[in-house]
Structures are given as structure tokens and as C-alpha cells.
Amino acid sequence: MRRLTMEDNLRALALLFALLCACSFLVPAGGQRRCAVQTEAEPLQAVRTSEKKVALTFDADTDAQQIASILGTLRRCHVRATFFVTGVWVQKYPEEVKKIVQQGNEIASHGDTHRDMAEMTPQQQREDLLVCSGKIKAACGIEPHWFRPPYRKWNDSLLRTAHSLGLRVADCSVQTDEWRNVSPQVICRQAVSGVTPGGILLLRCVGLNVAAALPRILQTLQNQGWQIDTLTQLTSN
Numbered sequence: 001m002r003r004l005t006m007e008d009n010l011r012a013l014a015l016l017f018a019l020l021c022a023c024s025f026l027v028p029a030g031g032q033r034r035c036a037v038q039t040e041a042e043p044l045q046a047v048r049t050s051e052k053k054v055a056l057t058f059d060a061d062t063d064a065q066q067i068a069s070i071l072g073t074l075r076r077c078h079v080r081a082t083f084f085v086t087g088v089w090v091q092k093y094p095e096e097v098k099k100i101v102q103q104g105n106e107i108a109s110h111g112d113t114h115r116d117m118a119e120m121t122p123q124q125q126r127e128d129l130l131v132c133s134g135k136i137k138a139a140c141g142i143e144p145h146w147f148r149p150p151y152r153k154w155n156d157s158l159l160r161t162a163h164s165l166g167l168r169v170a171d172c173s174v175q176t177d178e179w180r181n182v183s184p185q186v187i188c189r190q191a192v193s194g195v196t197p198g199g200i201l202l203l204r205c206v207g208l209n210v211a212a213a214l215p216r217i218l219q220t221l222q223n224q225g226w227q228i229d230t231l232t233q234l235t236s237n
């Protein structure tokens, strides 16, 4: 058996060094990739606070029947809210979008077509978000900063795509059964009993009774000392 020469030793050392380099390159890189996915901010459901503050948010993706009444109530109660609108809705109701914004409310994206975006390819997700933001900008001159996924369904790709386009993703902490056409009393009870400090209240502009329930929801919450404002106000304080 041949004795190991100095050259063999150096060769072994060089090989070991190369292997170590390769490992140290691979391990953190893989770890970072996993981390990037894991730390992608989840949709916001509430902010951490002990103060009696809540964000009021509406989703609009069907008709605009209740918008005038909702805006009237908000004005009378001196409350501003965040309206998540679809691109299709914006195209149908550009005047309502302008009124929402003129009154000091916040306009936000609910996607263009209100399809389940978790089922889309990343390219389709990107296209849908860009088209919706473009329609909102064209209608009222404002680019949305918040996005709520249709049906509150998302995946990692949708979150990454939204963030890459400068959109923060919002969910909610309390919602009601307004879409089942329950009575204004039931909507009010569900909304008021579900509100928590830093929470996000979701009301959908569907069915018949959201506008009818809103005066009582706002009066009750204000009488209980709740501050009600837009999502941006809730998150910036």
C-alpha cells in the first residue's frame, strides 16, 4: 500500500474544503427560501391593542343598491370605512367609487373578477390584481394599498404576488350572516358582539339588510366607546 504523500493530503484537504463550502452555501440558502415563505405576512385579522378601536370594512362585488344609504349613515355618524371593491364593480359603478372616496373613505382592492384566486396561476393572480388596481385608479385617481381576497381564500403565491405589487392583504376578525339575508337585528347583534380591540369588522354589500343594520351597529358601538375608522387608520396608530 502506497503511503500518503503531502500532495495526497493537500488534495484531500482541498476536497474537504470544497465540500464544506458547498454545504455552507446550500444550507442557509435553502433555509432562507423556506423562511421567506413562512414569514410572508398572513392576511391581517386584527392589530394588537388594548384600546377600543375597530376598522369598519365593506366588500362590494355585486350591486350598488345599498351604497347611498351606507354612505349617508357613515356621514351622519362621522365614521370612515374601507371599501373593498372588485374591478368589475368599479366598471359598473364608477360614480359610487368617486362618492366613497370623496367622503373620506378608503378604497381597496377585492380583485378584478371575484373568482377564487387561490385556484389561479401566479400569472393570473398578478394580472387580476393589476387590472383591479388599474380600474380603481382610473375611476378615482387613487391606487389601492389594501387587498382582501375574494371568499377570504388565499395561498402563499397570492400573498407573495399581492406584496410584490405593494398590496397589504386584509382578512377580518368578525363578520356577519348578511349574505343569508338575515334581519338587520341579527346582523347588528353579530357585529356588535363579535367586535374586539384592534379588530376588523367585515360587512358585505350584498343581500338587503346591511344598510338597514348599519345605523344601529354604529350607534351601539359608539355608545360603548368604540372608535371606528378605516383599516389604514387602525394600523397606523
Ligand SMILES: [Zn+2]
Pocket (backbone or CB within 6 Å): 059, 060, 061, 110, 114, 150, 151
Ligand atoms: Zn367578496
